[in-house]
Amino acid sequence: MTSETLTVGGLLDALDAALSTAVPGPLWVRGEVSGLQRTSRGAVFFRLVDPELPEHALDVAASGRLMRAVEHALDAAGVGALRSGIEVRVRGTVGLRRSRSLVQLSLLEVDPGFTAGRLALDRDEVLRRLAADGSLAANGALELPLVPLRIGLITSRGSAAHADFLDHLARPGYRFSVRTVQAAMQGEGAVSNVVDGLRRLGTEDLDVVVLIRGGGSKLDLATFDAEAVGRAVAAMPVPVITGIGHETDRSVADEAAAVPVKTPTAAAEWIVGRVAEYAGRLETARRAIRDQALAARTKAAARLDHSASQLAETRGALGRQLDHLEYLEKGIVEGSRSGVARHSERLSGFAEMLGAIGIEPTLLRGFALVTRPEGSVVRSVAELKAGERVTVRMADGSVAMVVEG
Amino acid sequence: MTGPQQTYREALDELRAIHARLREDEIDIDSLLDDVKRAADLLAFCRERLTSVGERLEQVLTDFED
Numbered sequence: 001m002t003s004e005t006l007t008v009g010g011l012l013d014a015l016d017a018a019l020s021t022a023v024p025g026p027l028w029v030r031g032e033v034s035g036l037q038r039t040s041r042g043a044v045f046f047r048l049v050d051p052e053l054p055e056h057a058l059d060v061a062a063s064g065r066l067m068r069a070v071e072h073a074l075d076a077a078g079v080g081a082l083r084s085g086i087e088v089r090v091r092g093t094v095g096l097r098r099s100r101s102l103v104q105l106s107l108l109e110v111d112p113g114f115t116a117g118r119l120a121l122d123r124d125e126v127l128r129r130l131a132a133d134g135s136l137a138a139n140g141a142l143e144l145p146l147v148p149l150r151i152g153l154i155t156s157r158g159s160a161a162h163a164d165f166l167d168h169l170a171r172p173g174y175r176f177s178v179r180t181v182q183a184a185m186q187g188e189g190a191v192s193n194v195v196d197g198l199r200r201l202g203t204e205d206l207d208v209v210v211l212i213r214g215g216g217s218k219l220d221l222a223t224f225d226a227e228a229v230g231r232a233v234a235a236m237p238v239p240v241i242t243g244i245g246h247e248t249d250r251s252v253a254d255e256a257a258a259v260p261v262k263t264p265t266a267a268a269e270w271i272v273g274r275v276a277e278y279a280g281r282l283e284t285a286r287r288a289i290r291d292q293a294l295a296a297r298t299k300a301a302a303r304l305d306h307s308a309s310q311l312a313e314t315r316g317a318l319g320r321q322l323d324h325l326e327y328l329e330k331g332i333v334e335g336s337r338s339g340v341a342r343h344s345e346r347l348s349g350f351a352e353m354l355g356a357i358g359i360e361p362t363l364l365r366g367f368a369l370v371t372r373p374e375g376s377v378v379r380s381v382a383e384l385k386a387g388e389r390v391t392v393r394m395a396d397g398s399v400a401m402v403v404e405g
Numbered sequence: 406m407t408g409p410q411q412t413y414r415e416a417l418d419e420l421r422a423i424h425a426r427l428r429e430d431e432i433d434i435d436s437l438l439d440d441v442k443r444a445a446d447l448l449a450f451c452r453e454r455l456t457s458v459g460e461r462l463e464q465v466l467t468d469f470e471d
Contacts, residue, residue, distance in 0.1 A: 311466055318459050324417075325451050328424045332444045335427025336437055343434055 016096045019103065023094045026108055030089040031058065033082065042067050044082065048105065051087065059097065060090065062107035070110045077112035079119060080186065080222055089114035119225065126227045126252050135234035139258045142239050145207040147278045148271050152201035152209040152238075153180045154194060161214025161245065161264040168268035174275050179204060185213040185244075190223040194253075198232040198240075208271065209236055211253060212243040212264035224251035233257050243267030363395040413454045420447045 006014070031048035034057065038044050042064025050056040062070065071081055079086070089111040097104040130136040151169075155162045157180065169176050181200055183193035194211065201209045211233075213224075223229060224244050230252040233240050239258035243266055244251060254260035261267050359369060370378040371391050378390060388403045423444045426432065433440075 308466075314462060315459070315466075318455055318462065322452075322455055325420075325448060325455070328420050329444075329448050331424045332420075332427050332441060332448075335424065335432065336441045339427060339429075339432030339437065340434070342430070343432075 012096055012098050012101070019094055019096060026091050026093050028089060028091050028111075029058070029105065030087065030114065032087050033084050036082065036084045039064070044107075046082075046084070048088070048090070059102055059104045060092065060107055061097070061104055066107060070107070073112045074110065074115065077116040078221065079112055079115045082110065083187070083222070086115055086222070087118040119222070123225045123252060126225065126230060127255055129227065130230050130234065130252065130256060135231055136256055138234040139236055139240050139256055142237075142258055144239055144258065144274070146274075148207040148274055149174065149176050150205065150207045151176055151178045151271065152204060152206040153178050154183050154197040154201065154209065154211045155180065155264075156185050156213065157182045159185075159214055161212045161243075164214060165210070165212055165243070165264040165268045168265050169272065172272050172276065174272065174279075176271070179206065186223055191226045191228055194223060195228050195232040198229075198236060202236050202238075206238055208239050208241055208259075210241045210243065210267050210271075211257070212245070212267055214245045214264050221251050224253035226252065229253050230256045241267045241270060359393075360395070363393065366395075369393040411450070413451060416447045416450050416454075420444060420451065423447075 029048065032051050034047045034049045036044060036046035044062045044064075044067050046060050047057040048060050067082070074080065074082060082088070090105070090107055091109040091111075092105040092107045094103060094105055096102070127136065153162075153165065155165065162180075166178070169178070179201065181197040183197045184190045185194075198209065198211070211224075221244070224242075233242075233253055233256040240253075240256075241259040241261065242251075242254050242257040243261050243264040244253065245263050250260060259267075259270055261270055363369065369392070371393065372378060373389060373391070378384060384390070384403045386403055386405045390401055390403065391398050392401050423440045426440060427437075427444075
């Protein structure tokens, strides 16, 4: 029995030919990217793993030139860079990698829609889990600070996002303090960077924590869709503001954050607006207090003036009392004088009446009234002495007489 | 006579009573002199009160209006 001896090249040629016959032309295959590596020229090697059977793996290789087109397409679909852990649907040709005696898929095309869909499904699943245990609502349930001046910032230092944020914060002249923690925002390690940053800032005395990332519209959001990031946001003791620079779908981090805004600039504006609103309310309150104080003072002054004028009126009251005393005095003086006068008038009236009734008719009847020179009436002859002068009044007149024994 | 306890009001009431008696048609001559003397005392007391209260009031008002 003769046995043909093949050269290595001959055998590999035979295998290659058999492979081409068995799996002809380019074909589509799907699986999860694992162990992705890039060369300095941009060529990419990874293993495509069957998610249900992780030990089943296929080597995939792509040239740097092809990768530029692939990455562009993935980026446009919002998937970001080709990386380990994502599911892909790829088209390629199966061949032999001769130096390693391996079967290898040479990449021709990647279906961006497939990966985008898988990522969306993954994200939806993460959101469902976070919602189920209340994590999604936890940060939003925190009370927003009235005056967020102490800010924790997670960003890539020196990035445009970092600069934009600080620039907008600096403009109004409020005294913000910003505690910055560096974190890679994409690629390997980004998730743990962001999670560590959140945890560190969670132990510090801050009003808000800001998570920002700038850049174009379609970027790698995988970091912010990671369940670990969503849970770290949910565990924060202060409200988290996200400004991770994308326009379309909201990431898991956005959904978990108390204040999701679109850009780093918008995050800064939210903070500034909040402080400005408080400052405005303070100013309104200050004006109201001042106005009320002024009004109260004016009112009190008016009341005092009124009291003063009332007091001044007491002068008038004293004057009136004095007038009254004068009136009484006058009445008393006049009353006493006229009272006396009235009595004496009455007395003389009596005298006249007595005179009228008493003497004249008696004299007419022939009687005479004998009086002494001083006017006293002589009532008895015994009262008279010889030689005494008396006046004898009769009805028609008086005559002086001398008593003779 | 006006005792130390007598107030302006009491003095004034007494003065008014004398005034009323002296305005009557039939005044009492026997009490007239006493009434008038008493009235003079009361008037002097009331005037003195008014004068001193007026002076003190001016002081208070001056302080108050400053």
